[in-house]
Amino acid sequence: MKRLFILAAAAIISGTAFSQTTSTTMTGSQARIGVKAGVNLATYSGKNNYDVDWKNNTGFNLTVFGDFGVGNNFFIQPGISLQNKGGKLEGGGAEFKQTAMAIGVPLNAVLRIPTGEAGAFQINAGPYIDFNIAGKNKGTYTGGGITSDGESDLNFGSNIDDDLKTIDFGVNAGLAYRFSNGFLIGGQYGWGLTNLVPDDKRVGDDKLENRVISLSVGYSF
Numbered sequence: 001m002k003r004l005f006i007l008a009a010a011a012i013i014s015g016t017a018f019s020q021t022t023s024t025t026m027t028g029s030q031a032r033i034g035v036k037a038g039v040n041l042a043t044y045s046g047k048n049n050y051d052v053d054w055k056n057n058t059g060f061n062l063t064v065f066g067d068f069g070v071g072n073n074f075f076i077q078p079g080i081s082l083q084n085k086g087g088k089l090e091g092g093g094a095e096f097k098q099t100a101m102a103i104g105v106p107l108n109a110v111l112r113i114p115t116g117e118a119g120a121f122q123i124n125a126g127p128y129i130d131f132n133i134a135g136k137n138k139g140t141y142t143g144g145g146i147t148s149d150g151e152s153d154l155n156f157g158s159n160i161d162d163d164l165k166t167i168d169f170g171v172n173a174g175l176a177y178r179f180s181n182g183f184l185i186g187g188q189y190g191w192g193l194t195n196l197v198p199d200d201k202r203v204g205d206d207k208l209e210n211r212v213i214s215l216s217v218g219y220s221f
Contacts, residue, residue, distance in 0.1 A: 036218025044087040047207035059084020100135035119179040
């Protein structure tokens with residue numbers, strides 16, 4: 001996993017270093033690099049034993065990305081990201097929150113729609129792969145005038161004692177606006193396609209998938 005992270009980062013940086021020019025139209029010979037960060041509103045979609053009223057779990061996102069032009073106003077955008085995901089349950093004086101930290105590798109196709117000298121809209125879509133690396137379960141219960149809480153680290157894998165699978169595949173789709181000075185603002189929806197319930201823990205058609213709304217601001221140059 002560390003090797004994949006290093007190779008992807010090197011590809012982004014080297015591609016940018018060898019680019020000759022940068023402009024708003026982004027023709028096929030151009031490239032640039034950028035960074036964006038913001039808020040994740042993460043939840044789960046579940047089935048069978050996991051079909052419960054999942055609420056949004058607020059976290060963060062941080063992404064370093066490259067823009068590689070492959071045509072006029074069309075380019076490929078690989079990246080490396082840190083993503084907070086998970087979900088939350090509430091009711092009956094109790095709250096349960098599961099937060100997972102993942103290293104992600106998104107690969108988006110991006111269509112740019114120029115709006116004159118001000119900048120351009122960007123429509124993106126593409127697959128991602130996430131590697132869960134850390135996380136926690138946290139629970140709080142209040143009743144009879146007493147509040148108790150506890151937490152435990154998440155385990156990743158396919159065994160019955162694990163909480164979630166290690167790898168998550170999915171697709172992203174989003175809309176952003178990039179100003180001519182390089183600043184950008186946008187939103188994205190991530191649709192997880194992997195059943196995160198560990199294989200040995202699954203009963204019948206148990207299913208749990210990530211759903212994430214990401215809002216971010218950033219800069220590319």
